[in-house]
Amino acid sequence: xxxxxxxxxxxxxxxxxxxxxxxxxxxxxxxxxxxxxxxxxxxxxxxxxxxxxxxxxxxxxxxxxxxxxxxxxxxxxxxxxxxxxxxxxxxxxxxxxxxxxxxxxxxxxxxxxxxxxxxxxxxxxxxxxxxxxxxxxxxxxxxxxxxxxxxxxxxxxxxxxxxxxxxxxxxxxxxxxxxxxxxxxxxxxxxxxxxxxxxxxxxxxxxxxxxxxxxxxxxxxxxxxxxxxxxxxxxxxxxxxxxxxxxxxxxxxxxxxxxxxxxxxxxxxxxx
Amino acid sequence: xxxxxxxxxxxxxxxxxxxxxxxxxxxxxxxxxxxxxxxxxxxxxxxxxxxxxxxxxxxxxxxxxxxxxxxxxxxxxxxxxxxxxxxxxxxxxxxxxxxxxxxxxxxxxxxxxxxxxxxxxxxxxxxxxxxxxxxxxxxxxxxxxxxxxxxxxxxxxxxxxxxxxxxxxxxxxxxxxxxxxxxxxxxxxxxxxxxxxxxxxxxxxxxxxxxxxxxxxxxxxxxxxxxxxxxxxxxxxxxxxxxxxxxxxxxxxxxxxxxxxxxxxxxxxxxxxxxxxxxxxxxxxxxxxxxxxxxxxxxxxxxxxxxxxxxxxxxxxxxxxxxxxxxxxxxxxxxxxxxxxxxxxxxxxxxxxxxxxxxxxxxxxxxxxxxxxxxxxxxxxxxxxxxxxxxxxxxxxxxxxxxxxxxxxxxxxxxxxxxxxxxxxxxxxxxxxxxxxxxxxxxxxxxxxxxxxxxxxxxxxxx
Numbered sequence: 001x002x003x004x005x006x007x008x009x010x011x012x013x014x015x016x017x018x019x020x021x022x023x024x025x026x027x028x029x030x031x032x033x034x035x036x037x038x039x040x041x042x043x044x045x046x047x048x049x050x051x052x053x054x055x056x057x058x059x060x061x062x063x064x065x066x067x068x069x070x071x072x073x074x075x076x077x078x079x080x081x082x083x084x085x086x087x088x089x090x091x092x093x094x095x096x097x098x099x100x101x102x103x104x105x106x107x108x109x110x111x112x113x114x115x116x117x118x119x120x121x122x123x124x125x126x127x128x129x130x131x132x133x134x135x136x137x138x139x140x141x142x143x144x145x146x147x148x149x150x151x152x153x154x155x156x157x158x159x160x161x162x163x164x165x166x167x168x169x170x171x172x173x174x175x176x177x178x179x180x181x182x183x184x185x186x187x188x189x190x191x192x193x194x195x196x197x198x199x200x201x202x203x204x205x206x207x208x209x210x211x212x213x214x215x216x217x218x219x220x221x222x223x224x225x226x227x228x229x230x231x232x233x234x235x236x237x238x239x240x241x242x243x244x245x246x247x248x249x250x251x252x253x254x255x256x257x258x259x260x261x262x263x264x265x266x267x268x269x270x271x272x
Numbered sequence: 273x274x275x276x277x278x279x280x281x282x283x284x285x286x287x288x289x290x291x292x293x294x295x296x297x298x299x300x301x302x303x304x305x306x307x308x309x310x311x312x313x314x315x316x317x318x319x320x321x322x323x324x325x326x327x328x329x330x331x332x333x334x335x336x337x338x339x340x341x342x343x344x345x346x347x348x349x350x351x352x353x354x355x356x357x358x359x360x361x362x363x364x365x366x367x368x369x370x371x372x373x374x375x376x377x378x379x380x381x382x383x384x385x386x387x388x389x390x391x392x393x394x395x396x397x398x399x400x401x402x403x404x405x406x407x408x409x410x411x412x413x414x415x416x417x418x419x420x421x422x423x424x425x426x427x428x429x430x431x432x433x434x435x436x437x438x439x440x441x442x443x444x445x446x447x448x449x450x451x452x453x454x455x456x457x458x459x460x461x462x463x464x465x466x467x468x469x470x471x472x473x474x475x476x477x478x479x480x481x482x483x484x485x486x487x488x489x490x491x492x493x494x495x496x497x498x499x500x501x502x503x504x505x506x507x508x509x510x511x512x513x514x515x516x517x518x519x520x521x522x523x524x525x526x527x528x529x530x531x532x533x534x535x536x537x538x539x540x541x542x543x544x545x546x547x548x549x550x551x552x553x554x555x556x557x558x559x560x561x562x563x564x565x566x567x568x569x570x571x572x573x574x575x576x577x578x579x580x581x582x583x584x585x586x587x588x589x590x591x592x593x594x595x596x597x598x599x600x601x602x603x604x605x606x607x608x609x610x611x612x613x614x615x616x617x618x619x620x621x622x623x624x625x626x627x628x629x630x631x632x633x634x635x636x637x638x639x640x641x642x643x644x645x646x647x648x649x650x651x652x653x654x655x656x657x658x659x660x661x662x663x664x665x666x667x668x669x670x671x672x673x674x675x676x677x678x679x680x681x682x683x684x685x686x687x688x689x690x691x692x693x694x695x696x697x698x699x700x701x702x703x704x705x706x707x708x709x710x711x712x713x714x715x716x717x718x719x720x721x722x723x724x725x726x727x728x729x730x731x732x733x734x735x
Contacts, residue, residue, distance in 0.1 A: 013723040014455065016734055017448035021438055024670025025452035032456075032687035032719065034670070042647070042670065046679070049641035087606045087642055088302040125642050185605075186641045187677035265444040267451065267730050268484050 009035045017266075022189065045188045052183070052191035054083055057127035059157050065135055072154040074107055076100035076169065080160040093162035095204075096172065104172045107154050115153035117145075117235060118175035122161035126183030128192040133217055133224070134181055137194070140228040150235075163211070167202035177238055178202050179231060184215065193218045196227065198234050200244035210245035212238075278323035285319040291337035293327075294393070295577035296320035297400045299617055303565045303578040303608035310577075321401050325367030332393040338574045338584075343525045344535055349391050349587045358389030366397045373398065373410045373628075383414050387590075387630030392523070392583035395625040399579070404617065407624040408660040414627035416663065418595045419554025420494045420515065422460055422700035424663055425632050430695040431664035432686045433596070433634070434459035437466050437675035441474050443481045449669050450485060451727060456683035457690075457710055457719065458667035460701035461596055461634065462516060462559065464496040468675055475499045476512045483513035489708070489726060492552075492700040494595070496559050501533055501541045508544045515550050516559045516595060517541045522566045523576075523584025530570035535591070542592050553700065556595035561636070562586070563600045564618050565608030578608060579618065583625040590631050596664065597626060598634035601653075603678055605640055612649030615639060619653050623662055634664035638680040647671070647679075651688075654681055658689045665689075690717055 012026040027038040034042075059075050066073045077100050078093045080086035086093050096104065109115065119141075121134045138155075145152060153173045158165055158180075166180035177200045184193040194217040199206055212234050217227045238244045276287040287293040295309040297320035304310035311317035333353065340346050355362075360382070361369055372378055378386075399407065417425040424431045436449030446465055453459050463486070465478055475497050482495035494515040497504070501519040508514050519538060520531050528534055538558075545557035567573040567581040576584075582599065589597045599622035602615040609615045619635050626633035637654045639645035654665060671682040689695060696702055696717065705711045709724040723731070 010721075012452070012455065014448075014451050014727075014731055016731065017451060020442065020448040021445035021669075022674045023436075023438070023445070023449050023452075023668075024672045024674075025449055027670050027684070029684065029719075032684060032691060034682070034684045038670065042672065045672075046641065046646065053642045088610055089306060090607050091306070185677065187674075188641070188672045188679065189674065190677070265447045265481065266734055267447045268481070268488060269730070269733060 042188070048191045049186035049188055052126040052128045052186040055127045057123040057130060057157070057159055059159065062121065062130070062134070062157055066155055072107070073157060074104055074154050075157045076104055076159070078158065078160040078162070078165050083160070086160040090162050093160055094164035094168070096165065096168045101168075101172055104156070104169065108174050112174060115173060115175040116151045116177070116239070118153035118156065118166070118170045118173050118178045120156045120158055120161075120166045120169055120178060120180040122158040122165060122180050122182040124161060124163070124182035124195070125185045126192060129183035129194040129218070130181065132192045133194040136224050137181065137217065137227065140224050141231060144228060144232045163197050163208070164206065166197065167199065167204060167206050170199070170202045171204065176201060177235065177244070179235070190216070190218060190221065193221060196231055198231065198238060198244055200238040200242065212244050212248055276323050276327075278319045280315060280319050280322070283315075285316055285323070287320060287323060290331070290335045291574070291576045291580070293320055293324055294337065294397060294400065294580050295575070297324045298577045298579055299400070301578070301608070301614045301618065302606060302610040303568055306607055307568050307573060307575070307578070309575055324397055325365060325370075325401055327366050327397070329364050329366060329369055329394055330362055332391050332397065337393060337576045337580065338524060343574075345523060345525050345528070345584055345588060348535065348591060349584065352591070353391060354388035356389070357386055360386060361389070367401065369394070369398050370401055370406065374406060378410070378413060380413055380415055383628070384630070387628065390629055392587045392625065392629060393580060395628045396580040396583040399621045399625055402624070404620055404656065407620040408656060411624040411627045411660040415661070416627060416630055416632040418556040418632045420551040420556055420595050421553060422492045422698035423553060424461060424595065424698055426699070427661075428694070428696060429698060430658060430662060430689065431461035431634075431698050431701075432458040432667040432683075433461040433664055434463045435466070435666050435668045435673065435680070436463065437668075437673055439468060439675050441468050441478060443477065446478065446481070447485070452669050453667050453683050454491070455710060455723070455727070456667070456687060457697060457705050457717070458683045458686055459491070459493050460698040461664035462494050462496050464498055464518070464559070466498045466676055470499055470503055472503050472506050472510070475503055476507050476510060479507060479512045479514060490704070492704050498559070498561075501537060505541050505544055508548065513550070514545055514548060516557055517545045518559045518561070520561050520566070521585050521588045522562065522570070522572070523581040523588065524567050524572050524574060526572035527567040527570045527581070528588070530572055535588070538588070538592055554595075556593055558592045558594035559596045560589045560594050561598055561600050562589070562622070563604050564622065565604040568608065569604065579621055582622055583629070586626045586629045586631045589626075590629055594632060596634055597631050598636050598664070599623070599626070600636040600638060602639035602643060602645060603636065606643045609643070611644035612639075612646070612652070615643065615645055616649060616653045616656065620656060620660065623657055623660055627661075632663050635662055636666045636680055638666070638678055640678045650679070650681060651685075654685055654689055655692070658693050658695060687719075
């Protein structure tokens, strides 16, 4: 433990307020600047977030793990050839490259009957999110989808993918809905956050207003089983009401609205 | 038939129309490439600038990039153009307009008088042939002062928005970040919360809390909950204490429709806020945020480059006499502004165009984790903007916005730039900082060692 007299860092007298927020408050100061320790902690968080953006999805590992579970797996790429292009051309990340499209078309059902749902595992802006959360999520989700109720398309692993690549995949495979698991834009403290977008009757040009989203799936965020329950509810509703998007309100999200939060707090409770 | 052309060493570059000329003259950025309207080569870009430099400024009154009949922002720009104010520069080309802006003839009162005579397209056009130092030098001569409970934009001053966001809008969490910011001398532009929820009950809860904090500690500043304008109108209807009305705006009617707003609803909101008469030293009640790329992302850009679209948003802003307007320059992502270089240039262009048009410009100096940018880029842009006389910047605890998941400037950053350039907070707010004991007595802006008594008492209850 440093003797306070030995360090030029001036601590902030309100460190106990950290209990109320994950924000980087009470960092202290060196002169008026951020102290070295806090500065390096920030750089580490930013480095992890950037690594998440630029990390390539380990598709072989994922394929092997899925094959061991007995799933048919297809790997596809978007029309964005590399990360730099992907980041600047969201339009290319929304459509399949032609080789992938041809390979995927060969996996349509023999009688060309539609699949009930296609599930896509997509790198998006964080391959870490897929690598850390996709398998646990599928292990929770797939038992909720018995073959008697759901005709599942082959699982698809997608690289350099935007959310709308799922539409192209579903059209190519002939699936009536698509659930795309995708790495969300990394935050400074959440480099591995997974999002799921569900779309009923996806077409090329489907807008985000026609999708339902489950966000922030990660160890410190939304629980895997809760996320699986939400997706199952959305899939059942989408199928029975034949729609998805803004008109399909997720009633299971009620706990999110913490409206009972008191208007008062330590700053207002009393003043001498 | 191409209307504009320029020949460089025998190569004839043709530009189909005014908006194409503007787009191809723009410094390279990913959003214009994404839209397919950027120059095809560096030489074509400079050829476009040469053609643009020869264009009479008055051209922009006769030819508009988005048709008058189709777009209410164009109608606003044309209908409210002040020809008398325009007269001193009406004979100039774009190229000579740059020369004139840099000259001593273009001093502070002259530029203030000129602002209503300029259209956003004129400002955008001249910015495209200006270097970074030009953008700084001219913006520094444009002063736009506004007031509500304090005075923002005075020479030698720079304000900060205290941005105490919390992932679930928890009032105690918001209050914790407010303490952090105030103790570092931030919050004179506004204490402004981006709520996670658009629910009117949540918004009203936050508004009452902010109002109570400002009243209880007698802080000469204003509060804002940055929710949709219609939610704020509803909150005013429920007697919530609204200081400022916030709205994101863009430079085309269809992009504004994508935000769910139009000029009429902005006017309605301003009237509602004015009716509350909550300002003490002024009645600027609007707060707008903008950003290059928003029109393109809404597929509402009409083939107009993102910087010109952005300048048009300032015409919308100035119509409503705002207290604060800031571009959120790096928030939109690398498909519009790829890296630190593009973000830096865009931030300075936005600040320049806004100030030239008479808008009280601040800037959210920021980036996302998928952009090629880091804290060094933000330090550079903050320093350049402060040199250019930016009205305010953001203050986020430790630069990390834990609700919006992006990085902006911090309370520490604001103190850095105050120290380097000698910039002071709004005078009313600085007096409060001294009276309550956040700043130590004396001329220099030094933080006091001890927690001021009212805050010490508030925190003591937590033990």
